[in-house]
Amino acid sequence: MAENIVEADLAIIGGGPGGYVAAIRGAQLGAQVVLIEEDQLGGTCLNRGCIPTKALLETAHEYQKLDTLAQRGIKVAGKELDWAQALAQKDKAVKTLVGGVGYLLQRNQVRVIKGHGQFVDARTLLCRQSDGSESKIQAERIVIATGSQPKGIPVEGIDGQRVLSSTELLNLPSLPQSLAIIGGGAIGVEFASVFHDLGVEVSVIEALPNLLPTMDADLGVFLAKKFSKQGIRVEVNTLVQGLRDIGSSEEIRIKNKDGREQIFQAEYVLLAAGRQANTAGLNLAGIGLNLAAGVIPVNEYLETAINGIYAIGDVIGGIMLAHVASREGIVAVENALGHKVKADYRSVPACIYTHPEIASVGLTEVEASKHYEIAVHRFPFQANGRAVAVDQAEGFVKLVSEQKYGQILGIHLVGPMVTELVGEAGLAVAMESTVEELATTIHAHPTFNEALMEVAHAAIGSPIHNL
Ligand code: NAI
Numbered sequence: 001m002a003e004n005i006v007e008a009d010l011a012i013i014g015g016g017p018g019g020y021v022a023a024i025r026g027a028q029l030g031a032q033v034v035l036i037e038e039d040q041l042g043g044t045c046l047n048r049g050c051i052p053t054k055a056l057l058e059t060a061h062e063y064q065k066l067d068t069l070a071q072r073g074i075k076v077a078g079k080e081l082d083w084a085q086a087l088a089q090k091d092k093a094v095k096t097l098v099g100g101v102g103y104l105l106q107r108n109q110v111r112v113i114k115g116h117g118q119f120v121d122a123r124t125l126l127c128r129q130s131d132g133s134e135s136k137i138q139a140e141r142i143v144i145a146t147g148s149q150p151k152g153i154p155v156e157g158i159d160g161q162r163v164l165s166s167t168e169l170l171n172l173p174s175l176p177q178s179l180a181i182i183g184g185g186a187i188g189v190e191f192a193s194v195f196h197d198l199g200v201e202v203s204v205i206e207a208l209p210n211l212l213p214t215m216d217a218d219l220g221v222f223l224a225k226k227f228s229k230q231g232i233r234v235e236v237n238t239l240v241q242g243l244r245d246i247g248s249s250e251e252i253r254i255k256n257k258d259g260r261e262q263i264f265q266a267e268y269v270l271l272a273a274g275r276q277a278n279t280a281g282l283n284l285a286g287i288g289l290n291l292a293a294g295v296i297p298v299n300e301y302l303e304t305a306i307n308g309i310y311a312i313g314d315v316i317g318g319i320m321l322a323h324v325a326s327r328e329g330i331v332a333v334e335n336a337l338g339h340k341v342k343a344d345y346r347s348v349p350a351c352i353y354t355h356p357e358i359a360s361v362g363l364t365e366v367e368a369s370k371h372y373e374i375a376v377h378r379f380p381f382q383a384n385g386r387a388v389a390v391d392q393a394e395g396f397v398k399l400v401s402e403q404k405y406g407q408i409l410g411i412h413l414v415g416p417m418v419t420e421l422v423g424e425a426g427l428a429v430a431m432e433s434t435v436e437e438l439a440t441t442i443h444a445h446p447t448f449n450e451a452l453m454e455v456a457h458a459a460i461g462s463p464i465h466n467l
Helices: 019-028 043-047 050-073 082-107 187-198 215-232 322-336 366-370 384-389 418-430 434-442 448-459
Strands: 003-014 033-039 110-113 116-121 124-129 134-144 149-150 177-183 201-205 233-235 238-245 248-257 261-266 268-271 273-278 309-311 350-351 357-362 374-380 398-402 408-415
Touching: 003 110, 003 398, 019 033, 019 082, 019 322, 019 448, 033 134, 033 201, 033 384, 043 050, 082 110, 082 322, 082 418, 134 322, 177 187, 177 215, 177 261, 187 201, 187 215, 187 268, 201 238, 201 248, 201 261, 215 233, 215 357, 215 398, 215 408, 215 418, 248 268, 261 357, 309 322, 350 418, 357 418, 366 374, 366 398, 366 408, 374 448, 384 448, 408 418, 408 448, 434 448
Parallel strands: 003 033, 003 134, 033 110, 134 309, 177 201, 177 268, 201 233
Antiparallel strands: 116 124, 124 134, 149 273, 238 248, 248 261, 350 357, 357 408, 374 398, 398 408
16 A cells, blocks of 8 residues: 655644644644644544533523522523533534634645554654554654643542543533532532532532632632532542442542541542643654653743654643643744744633632732732722622632732632633733733723722722722
8 A cells, every 4th residue: 555645844733722723823824734633623622621611601500590580580480401402502512613623724724634643753743544544744843732631540449430530521411419529620610610500419629728729829718618608518638538339329538637537429520630641652752752740841932852843732731721722832833933932921811610700810929929029909899880780799809919110910810700801910911011000091880890900999009999
């Protein structure tokens, strides 16, 4: 059989939000681009992560909201959830967006080759399709964008049939009665919120002292209180000791840092204890590319130790977020094609789609205090007109600034629509804006984002709606 050889200027392994964005940027810069993907385009984000969870979150939120309508004078008779329909709606959203990525790649004349890619040498990839056919791709520049997968933990019984990954949980044929979640990071708390709002009894077990331990501590503390009030069981400073399948449910043994042991049951367990880079099966060792702590090391231009080979997204560790991967894709490809751009992580927003929402950008209070003389100010949504009008007056905006010039270092939010407000906060951090600039920018009334201006008023010493 004649060997199928494809030549390209740029080859990309992985079609997630890192890889497909990199491919489009490469095409815009005039390169002939090949993208290798073994599954669906869009990666974890579109198929198993950000998008399907947001679709279900909306369902859960609407469902839960029905309970609050009576206070607005709306009487609803009966409430029933059609889980199969909820999943169908989620799948439709995913299909639309995955189709959109395919269309964009086609329009940019990116050649998509379906199959598993691996290195033959530093300039050649072998792509093996599921039907056994093979092609070789030769390219002077290669970007590795293979993403990550859920990480296991060394706990007895963790391989049980009722212990699910977030992907499996998203496709359960029926809603469980109860769910125990191992890990109070981004996945853990988002799934806790969704399934609680759908009427499932939820417990969250987090090893560290706070939920969302990498974010500003005030956010996790607020969320834990809110979750407890909503009826979600939250156990922080707690490790799972063991799991046991007892037929129709799972028995979970936990122990907190004071040594107190508890045993409880849940129909399913979600393992959300972090993710690990997808580096296996690429033959990285074969080309002399070594891993460090399980990820591919890169320099600030996102180039690996091998000239011409770049890596982006979850596979390089760092901040494992879709929007970071997309930016890294653009940076890596621009560098691969002759530009010189550094990856800059000073203004990376993080959004947690719980109920209420959480968002953050820039330095936490603790991080900032290591480098600057800081000031910290808060503004509660209780004093925000729109939040009160729509009965969502909970949460706050926390502003961390440095004292000398008033430069905004970090903004941390919990409350209504804060995953949208963080856009403005991100711009303020990226532009090194001062509290005075934010305070003197007229914000529309009534909006949730007036809270950003108000917290800046507090920071310049003239809070208007000070409670
Ligand atoms: P994560 O690293 O955010 O959180 C894992 C949590 O599990 C940590 O808080 C850790 O302390 C805890 N943990 C680890 N081992 C444990 C144990 N044995 N017992 C109890 N707790 C344990 O990882 P997660 O939530 O799995 O998310 C994976 C990646 O996906 C993260 O990088 C996250 O940022 C990203 N992601 C982002 C989302 C967003 O931005 N909205 C949504 C979902 C995921």
